Amino acid sequence: MDKVFDVIVVGAALNGLAAAVALGGNAVRRPLDVLVVDAKDPASFTSPAFDGRASAITAAARRMFEALDVWPALEPDAQPMTEIIVTDSRPNAARRPVLLAFGEDDMPHGPSAHMIENRQLYAAMLNAAQGSPHIEFATGTPVEQFDRGPGLARVRLADGRNFSASLVVAADGRNSPAREAAGISMVGWPYDQMGLVATVAHELPHGGRAEEHFMPSGPFAILPLPGNRSSLVWTETIAKGERKLALSDDEFLAEMSKRFGTHLGAISLASGRHGYPLALWVAREFTADRLALVGDAAHVLHPLAGLGFNLGLRDVAALADSVHDAVALGLDPGGAPVLDRYSSWRRFDTVVTAAAMDGMNRLFSNSNPLLALLRDAGLMAVNRIAPLKRGFVGEAAGQGGLLPRLLRGERN
Ligand SMILES: Cc1cc2nc3c(=O)[nH]c(=O)nc-3n(C[C@H](O)[C@H](O)[C@H](O)COP(=O)(O)OP(=O)(O)OC[C@H]3O[C@@H](n4cnc5c(N)ncnc54)[C@H](O)[C@@H]3O)c2cc1C
Numbered sequence: 192m193d194k195v196f197d198v199i200v201v202g203a204a205l206n207g208l209a210a211a212v213a214l215g216g217n218a219v220r221r222p223l224d225v226l227v228v229d230a231k232d233p234a235s236f237t238s239p240a241f242d243g244r245a246s247a248i249t250a251a252a253r254r255m256f257e258a259l260d261v262w263p264a265l266e267p268d269a270q271p272m273t274e275i276i277v278t279d280s281r282p283n284a285a286r287r288p289v290l291l292a293f294g295e296d297d298m299p300h301g302p303s304a305h306m307i308e309n310r311q312l313y314a315a316m317l318n319a320a321q322g323s324p325h326i327e328f329a330t331g332t333p334v335e336q337f338d339r340g341p342g343l344a345r346v347r348l349a350d351g352r353n354f355s356a357s358l359v360v361a362a363d364g365r366n367s368p369a370r371e372a373a374g375i376s377m378v379g380w381p382y383d384q385m386g387l388v389a390t391v392a393h394e395l396p397h398g399g400r401a402e403e404h405f406m407p408s409g410p411f412a413i414l415p416l417p418g419n420r421s422s423l424v425w426t427e428t429i430a431k432g433e434r435k436l437a438l439s440d441d442e443f444l445a446e447m448s449k450r451f452g453t454h455l456g457a458i459s460l461a462s463g464r465h466g467y468p469l470a471l472w473v474a475r476e477f478t479a480d481r482l483a484l485v486g487d488a489a490h491v492l493h494p495l496a497g498l499g500f501n502l503g504l505r506d507v508a509a510l511a512d513s514v515h516d517a518v519a520l521g522l523d524p525g526g527a528p529v530l531d532r533y534s535s536w537r538r539f540d541t542v543v544t545a546a547a548m549d550g551m552n553r554l555f556s557n558s559n560p561l562l563a564l565l566r567d568a569g570l571m572a573v574n575r576i577a578p579l580k581r582g583f584v585g586e587a588a589g590q591g592g593l594l595p596r597l598l599r600g601e602r603n
């Protein structure tokens with residue numbers, strides 16, 4: 192006999208753990224019975240060698256973590272971003288005029304985001320999930336078969352175990368086997384760009400300042416972490432990115448220093464280096480019978496605005512509202528009304544955000560002099576108009592659109 196759950200979450204990375212805690216965690220009034228499955232052991236995600244990335248967590252996402260009781264574990268390792276500057280520059284440039292700057296005056300409701308290392312996000316959410324009596328784990332074995340019957344969905348693990356649930360949440364990443372099994376295709380394209388990621392230690396304090404230097408190959412972002420450390424996201428073409436990853440640490444540091452500048456004093460590498468191929472992909476459908484896609488299974492964006500995981504948290508929060516509202520009325524958590532509500536809530540927002548990120552990447556990641564003139568003039572114009580700047584900060588803080596309860600800091 193299959194063991195039957197309310198929800199099976201496939202994937203125990205950032206979005207899967209968030210979904211498990213939002214549906215069955217201790218901070219939920221009527222928790223559902225949730226099973227989390229993953230091919231890997233999620234404890235391995237908390238090692239710095241596994242991921243190496245850090246995420247900009249928007250103000251709305253922070254409220255969600257507060258509502259889920261996860262924020263107290265994250266706060267000591269969260270670096271508030273109190274200033275953001277944008278330049279349009281070239282490697283080795285002697286001067287980098289700031290075209291757009293956001294400071295504390297533009298953020299009257301507090302920092303628009305906090306930087307947190309992904310390993311700490313995994314650890315805090317994994318602890319919260321493991322601390323709930325309503326969440327079980329079956330990890331270390333991939334799902335090899337998905338069946339979605341009219342009454343229940345079923346997953347079969349490679350070790351032969353079977354589990355059933357009213358709803359399967361696919362948080363199984365950009366190559367989502369659950370999405371493929373449902374026959375849902377993706378719209379989009381790979382970029383000829385790689386995001387090189389490393390943690391950099393520097394002599395001088397960053398003062399909470401995030402820097403986005405748009406260079407012809409793509410953005411070069413220096414994002415503040417606690418202490419005299421910053422997370423670097425350096426965009427290069429795939430071929431150049433691979434060559435940079437193959438350099439020795441000293442050679443890599445020398446190449447990086449040309450772009451990093453000298454304003455933070457002497458710099459050194461404080462982590463290994465990771466390379467992520469960048470792409471834009473959006474699923475044609477976000478749901479199928481008894482299946483909801485969340486996170487990278489539903490959308491993969493260019494990381495230039497650090498929105499990918501935040502968009503995943505929006506999915507999770509919208510799905511949590513849809514599921515908990517249905518259950519409160521005695522309805523099926525995986526029924527068509529739940530899935531229709533979730534899909535109509537999330538698809539439009541996702542497509543608009545993905546198109547905006549794609550447009551920005553095309554506008555900035557090139558050396559066409561006419562486009563350079565246009566974008567510099569545009570950035571300087573925005574910089575002079577305070578209400579417009581506040582609007583940008585509000586969007587970056589994740590305050591725009593119809594927010595689900597968790598993103599407003601309310602519990603389900
Ligand atoms: C360079 C870079 C910088 C970024 N910076 C930011 C940022 O600042 N802010 C932000 O919000 N976002 C950022 N992002 C985006 C963010 O990191 C991703 O959106 C997020 O990590 C996706 O998480 P996920 O849980 O959806 O998927 P994944 O992390 O891909 O996890 C999928 C999980 O599913 C499991 N799985 C897959 N197949 C199976 C199977 N058959 N059976 C069982 N388990 C399976 C895998 O083992 C894995 O654990 C960045 C991305 C990049 C590349």
